[in-house]
Amino acid sequence: MSDLTATPERPAKPERAAKSKYKRILLKLSGEALTGDAEFGIDPQVLDRMALEIGQLVGIGVQVGIVVGGGNLFRGAALHEAGMERVTGDHMGMLATVMNALAMRDALERSNIRSRVMSAIPMSGVVEHYDRRTGIRYLTSGDVVLFSAGTGNPFFTTDSAACLRGIEIDADVVIKATKVDGVYDRDPVKHPEAQKYERLTYDECLDQKLGVMDLTAICLVRDHDMPVRVFNMNKPGALLNLVMGGKEGTLIDRG
Numbered sequence: 001m002s003d004l005t006a007t008p009e010r011p012a013k014p015e016r017a018a019k020s021k022y023k024r025i026l027l028k029l030s031g032e033a034l035t036g037d038a039e040f041g042i043d044p045q046v047l048d049r050m051a052l053e054i055g056q057l058v059g060i061g062v063q064v065g066i067v068v069g070g071g072n073l074f075r076g077a078a079l080h081e082a083g084m085e086r087v088t089g090d091h092m093g094m095l096a097t098v099m100n101a102l103a104m105r106d107a108l109e110r111s112n113i114r115s116r117v118m119s120a121i122p123m124s125g126v127v128e129h130y131d132r133r134t135g136i137r138y139l140t141s142g143d144v145v146l147f148s149a150g151t152g153n154p155f156f157t158t159d160s161a162a163c164l165r166g167i168e169i170d171a172d173v174v175i176k177a178t179k180v181d182g183v184y185d186r187d188p189v190k191h192p193e194a195q196k197y198e199r200l201t202y203d204e205c206l207d208q209k210l211g212v213m214d215l216t217a218i219c220l221v222r223d224h225d226m227p228v229r230v231f232n233m234n235k236p237g238a239l240l241n242l243v244m245g246g247k248e249g250t251l252i253d254r255g
């Protein structure tokens with residue numbers, strides 16, 4: 001029987017991402033998309049598929065930091081609407097992201113992709129506490145790093161956490177993997193006639209209040225000139241194509 005406590009062998013150092021457009025990325029995975037066809041929870045098949053796609057990036061030497069959402073389990077705002085105190089609901093939402101990160105790490109390690117989970121909320125014995133310099137060291141050595149528990153503060157979302165961590169680790173781009181294939185002039189799930197944008201400026205996103213990412217997150221990336229790409233995580237090969245410089249989804253930058 002294999003030793004389940006062992007971490008996979010470190011693979012031979014991958015060649016530098018010679019042909020990739022980005023050297024270090026921050027990938028935001030939608031929690032809601034982890035449910036697959038179910039209504040709640042985590043679909044292991046979705047995790048395995050994501051692990052495969054992330055493995056392709058690691059294989060060409062791209063450094064991958066990940067922030068996973070928690071919308072498949074708990075959202076503070078929804079719990080609050082149902083009568084719970086908001087901060088407690090947000091704490092539950094952040095803990096949900098830790099659960100998703102643990103599940104993602106499990107899938108990555110089953111695919112022999114070395115990975116670490118760090119949490120913004122100390123959780124000794126379960127995951128490491130977030131430390132920027134340690135996280136960067138792990139990334140530099142080729143490990144995938146899952147930054148969990150959002151920002152560690154209530155009233156934020158994991159979109160903001162993804163932009164924050166992306167800026168902190170000096171990523172080349174924040175990539176938001178979601179269920180729609182980019183940013184539209186209105187929610188394409190509710191409005192099938194919605195028009196997709198190829199490229200948008202931060203200010204256009206803010207002025208038009210485009211709901212694909214929260215406004216706090218957009219302000220943060222605008223203030224730090226961090227490009228964001230939104231793409232459909234259900235499209236096989238799209239993540240690799242995007243990292244190689246292909247035109248997937250929508251690019252949000254300063255124009």
Ligand SMILES: Nc1ncnc2c1ncn2[C@@H]1O[C@H](COP(=O)(O)OP(=O)(O)OP(=O)(O)O)[C@@H](O)[C@H]1O
Pocket residue numbers: 029030031032033068069070071072158159177178179180182183184185186187188189190210211212213
């Ligand atoms: N203008 C828009 N363009 C694209 N998508 C939009 C827009 N407005 C609202 N949306 C919705 O935003 C969703 C994308 O957000 P996502 O699924 O990542 O949710 P989230 O709340 O960020 O993630 P999580 O599930 O992790 O909480 C899409 O599924 C889409 O329905």
Ligand SMILES: O=c1ccn([C@@H]2O[C@H](COP(=O)(O)O)[C@@H](O)[C@H]2O)c(=O)[nH]1
Pocket residue numbers: 031068069070071074075076077089090091092093094096097149150151152153154155156157158159161
């Ligand atoms: O910094 C943060 C990040 C998240 N939360 C709470 O967690 C849930 C799940 O995150 P999603 O971005 O919605 O997937 C979120 O709704 C918040 O309740 C937080 O409080 N602080």
